[in-house]
Amino acid sequence: MRRVLLALALLALGSALAQRLVVAQGTDPITLDAPLAQDSPSATVVTHISETLFELTPEGRIVPHLAEGFSFADGGRTLVLRLRRGVTFHDGTPFNAEAVKFNLDRFVSRELASPFAFLLSELERVEVVDSHTVRLRLKNPFAPILAHLTHSSLAMQSPAAIQRLGAQYRDNPVGTGPYRFQAWQKGQFVDLVRNENYWGEKPPIPQVRFVPVPEGTTRVALVETGQAHVAVRIPPQDIARLQANRALEVVRTPSLRTIYIYFNTQRPPFNDPRVRQALNHAVNREEILQFVLGGIGRVSDAPIAPGIFGYTAVGRYEYNPQRAQELLRQAGVSTPLRVTLHCPTGRYFQDIQTCEAIQGQLRRVGVEATIQTLEWGAYLQETQRPLAENRIQMAMLGWGTVTGDADYGLYPLFHSSQWAPGFNRAFYRNPQVDQLLSQARISTLPQGRQQLYREAMAQIWRDAPWLFLHSELQVTAIRQEVQGFLVHPTERYLAYRARFR
Amino acid sequence: MLTYAIRRLLIAIPTLFGVVLLVFLMVRLAPGDPAVLLAGEFATPETLEAIRARYGLDRPLPEQFLLYLGALLRGDLGESARSRRPVLEELKTYFPNTLELAVAAILVALLTGIPLGILAALRPGSGLDLGVMTLALLGVSMPVFWFGLLAILIFSVNLGWFPVAGKGTLAHLVLPAVTLGVNATALLARMTRGTLLEVLSQDYIRTARAKGLRERVVVFKHALRNAMIPVVTVAGLEFGTLLAGAVITETIFAWPGLGQLLVGSILARDYPVVQGAVLLVALSFILVNLLVDLLYAGIDPRVRYD
Numbered sequence: 166m167r168r169v170l171l172a173l174a175l176l177a178l179g180s181a182l183a184q185r186l187v188v189a190q191g192t193d194p195i196t197l198d199a200p201l202a203q204d205s206p207s208a209t210v211v212t213h214i215s216e217t218l219f220e221l222t223p224e225g226r227i228v229p230h231l232a233e234g235f236s237f238a239d240g241g242r243t244l245v246l247r248l249r250r251g252v253t254f255h256d257g258t259p260f261n262a263e264a265v266k267f268n269l270d271r272f273v274s275r276e277l278a279s280p281f282a283f284l285l286s287e288l289e290r291v292e293v294v295d296s297h298t299v300r301l302r303l304k305n306p307f308a309p310i311l312a313h314l315t316h317s318s319l320a321m322q323s324p325a326a327i328q329r330l331g332a333q334y335r336d337n338p339v340g341t342g343p344y345r346f347q348a349w350q351k352g353q354f355v356d357l358v359r360n361e362n363y364w365g366e367k368p369p370i371p372q373v374r375f376v377p378v379p380e381g382t383t384r385v386a387l388v389e390t391g392q393a394h395v396a397v398r399i400p401p402q403d404i405a406r407l408q409a410n411r412a413l414e415v416v417r418t419p420s421l422r423t424i425y426i427y428f429n430t431q432r433p434p435f436n437d438p439r440v441r442q443a444l445n446h447a448v449n450r451e452e453i454l455q456f457v458l459g460g461i462g463r464v465s466d467a468p469i470a471p472g473i474f475g476y477t478a479v480g481r482y483e484y485n486p487q488r489a490q491e492l493l494r495q496a497g498v499s500t501p502l503r504v505t506l507h508c509p510t511g512r513y514f515q516d517i518q519t520c521e522a523i524q525g526q527l528r529r530v531g532v533e534a535t536i537q538t539l540e541w542g543a544y545l546q547e548t549q550r551p552l553a554e555n556r557i558q559m560a561m562l563g564w565g566t567v568t569g570d571a572d573y574g575l576y577p578l579f580h581s582s583q584w585a586p587g588f589n590r591a592f593y594r595n596p597q598v599d600q601l602l603s604q605a606r607i608s609t610l611p612q613g614r615q616q617l618y619r620e621a622m623a624q625i626w627r628d629a630p631w632l633f634l635h636s637e638l639q640v641t642a643i644r645q646e647v648q649g650f651l652v653h654p655t656e657r658y659l660a661y662r663a664r665f666r
Numbered sequence: 667m668l669t670y671a672i673r674r675l676l677i678a679i680p681t682l683f684g685v686v687l688l689v690f691l692m693v694r695l696a697p698g699d700p701a702v703l704l705a706g707e708f709a710t711p712e713t714l715e716a717i718r719a720r721y722g723l724d725r726p727l728p729e730q731f732l733l734y735l736g737a738l739l740r741g742d743l744g745e746s747a748r749s750r751r752p753v754l755e756e757l758k759t760y761f762p763n764t765l766e767l768a769v770a771a772i773l774v775a776l777l778t779g780i781p782l783g784i785l786a787a788l789r790p791g792s793g794l795d796l797g798v799m800t801l802a803l804l805g806v807s808m809p810v811f812w813f814g815l816l817a818i819l820i821f822s823v824n825l826g827w828f829p830v831a832g833k834g835t836l837a838h839l840v841l842p843a844v845t846l847g848v849n850a851t852a853l854l855a856r857m858t859r860g861t862l863l864e865v866l867s868q869d870y871i872r873t874a875r876a877k878g879l880r881e882r883v884v885v886f887k888h889a890l891r892n893a894m895i896p897v898v899t900v901a902g903l904e905f906g907t908l909l910a911g912a913v914i915t916e917t918i919f920a921w922p923g924l925g926q927l928l929v930g931s932i933l934a935r936d937y938p939v940v941q942g943a944v945l946l947v948a949l950s951f952i953l954v955n956l957l958v959d960l961l962y963a964g965i966d967p968r969v970r971y972d
Binding site for chain 1: 696697699700702703704705710711712713716717720748749750751759760763815818819822823826829830831832833834917918919920921922923926927929930935
């Protein structure tokens with residue numbers, strides 16, 4: 166019996182390893198229809214099949230992809246896209262201007278109710294100029310539009326397939342990408358095969374399989390035994406052991422998600438910037454990173470994370486309890502200062518533990534923080550109340566700059582037009598920042614935008630509407646025989662440059 | 667017998683209605699706006715509104731319930747808010763896998779638990795008995811989560827006998843089935859031992875022995891048959907529990923069952939799927955119990971349903 170089972174197991178193993186790359190991710194995709202794919206497993210699979218007009222490189226550059234070139238006209242209110250020629254969808258239908266119009270119109274349709282519809286909220290209409298030129302008319306000049314077009318939910322999918330399959334499309338996606346969809350056995354695997362007619366560089370590995378494995382320890386076991394080549398989201402307690410394993414490489418990649426604690430900047434005591442700065446000086450981020458996060462993070466030096474277009478380091482609040490106490494004194498705060506700190510449980514990596522560490526550190530400068538936690542749905546509801554009804558003094562949240570562009574990492578969070586129920590939950594208002602952020606939206610020159618964001622972030626950093634904390638890291642275990650597997654800051658992982666040694 | 671079965675099924679209807687109402691209220695009275703969770707943190711007010719309209723979340727609660735009930739009577743369980751697939755389709759995809767795992771687990775429990783219990787009962791107080799009872803105690807008290815991970819570590823990572831996780835070959839089924847079945851195995855072993863010991867001490871057994879029947883016949887034909895009645899009850903109940911409780915095991919072994927679907931749906935407040943899955947579990951629980959009761963009549967001729 167034992168021998169039979171062993172043989173069976175080896176058989177399963179052998180067939181899995183033959184030329185097929187197996188990636189263990191946390192969950193099964195929810196849907197393979199790009200505009201509806203919200204979670205990273207779905208977005209990852211979609212990205213292999215369907216491509217976007219522009220691409221965000223891991224370094225944060227925006228490069229043309231299915232679009233070959235672009236130009237702004239009409240003071241930035243019109244974006245003209247020249248499309249790549251000779252590209253066909255996997256079903257043989259051509260990729261052209263009509264296809265782009267179809268996809269963009271579908272994306273913003275109320276009927277589809279895509280959670281990412283906001284990406285094109287500035288879009289007024291799409292016009293076909295000729296077979297390979299499209300014109301996007303915008304309501305206002307909107308520079309981040311290029312970045313938004315890199316988002317995986319805006320991948321170009323075959324109009325013919327969508328029309329033919331209707332609701333079944335989500336199970337049979339058709340794109341132009343380096344891999345074509347083969348099979349999806351729900352809860353078990355998604356199989357992709359190389360697109361032999363791919364317009365670009367063909368991927369070296371002919372087959373890719375994504376398997377859903379919710380339990381972190383199980384994912385680790387899969388990659389340790391070689392039953393998977395890649396395991397994503399490695400639990401911190403397993404990292405040291407995996408690093409010691411010569412068959413594996415443990416890769417840490419920054420994520421676009423930043424974790425912070427915001428202050429209600431409109432109410433005492435946090436309406437005084439000195440109090441907010443004091444708390445920033447009172448927290449020892451290195452200590453938290455090392456002892457609470459197990460090194461899985463990166464101390465923030467800007468309100469957004471690296472890998473985002475527009476990011477530059479603008480500063481560090483050094484750990485300095487004396488300075489913190491001095492600032493509190495200057496602000497006329499009598500200690501102990503009692504505050505309530507809201508914190509989610511289990512939403513972000515080590516969230517409540519981080520809050521507890523901060524609570525301890527704040528105590529050293531005379532700030533007594535009481536931690537309060539709520540279930541995630543209720544937590545969101547509390548934090549998004551308008552000022553008059555909002556009772557939160559300071560609360561932890563995370564923000565993933567999903568578009569990879571500083572506009573989305575800064576405008577909704579710091580522009581005064583975005584006060585809660587929008588995403589500016591700190592009720593931060595600084596006319597200078599408002600102006601810089603608005604200007605960066607309409608400025609169509611990348612260098613100019615970089616400069617505007619640098620200035621805006623420097624000012625935000627000084628004003629300290631947040632207790633700046635850290636950005637997350639993605640930890641991935643990859644077997645040594647695989648080379649070139651890419652973990653993208655947008656929390657997608659890409660197999661099409663990977664090869665077996 | 668038939669009328670009994672029909673009556674039992676009719677009684678199940680108000681039970682199921684209760685389940686529907688309870689689950690409906692529970693998922694809706696939880697704090698937080700499901701539209702926010704469905705739309706994601708980054709959605710605009712327009713998207714939220716579109717999603718509320720799509721899933722009827724903008725209507726008053728009683729109306730939502732009536733609409734749901736009406737659709738349910740037409741056999742329509744609604745559409746998953748996450749995948750936008752019909753809930754029925756989702757359940758059809760995942761439930762057979764849970765059923766397969768639960769059947770395998772109860773087989774493990776029946777095929778090891780009962781024989782172990784018999785062995786222990788035949789030599790009460792022996793080393794064998796002590797060993798079986800110790801194992802049973804361990805089996806009952808061991809957390810499934812820990813047992814599963816331990817099994818992976820020993821039998822997959824170190825010994826390499828079984829695949830770590832997933833579904834595919836028969837070998838994939840072994841570790842999850844044993845893990846899921848371990849509690850039931852232990853329970854059945856203890857149960858069998860206890861009832862068999864009790865039966866063996868009764869007068870008719872003494873009579874049978876006095877008649878000069880061989881020990882094997884006494885134990886297997888006379889004693890075991892009677893001892894099995896409570897064991898069957900427990901096994902049936904356990905099977906129902908396995909169906910509903912495979913969540914943890916499925917998570918550990920990445921088994922594509924209802925548990926995985928349910929956990930993901932609860933976290934995302936995917937109401938239609940949560941309701942559909944709980945309803946299905948309740949329904950199978952009721953059916954299993956009915957089957958167990960009908961089985962009695964087969965085992966014990968004294969039981970009559972009229």
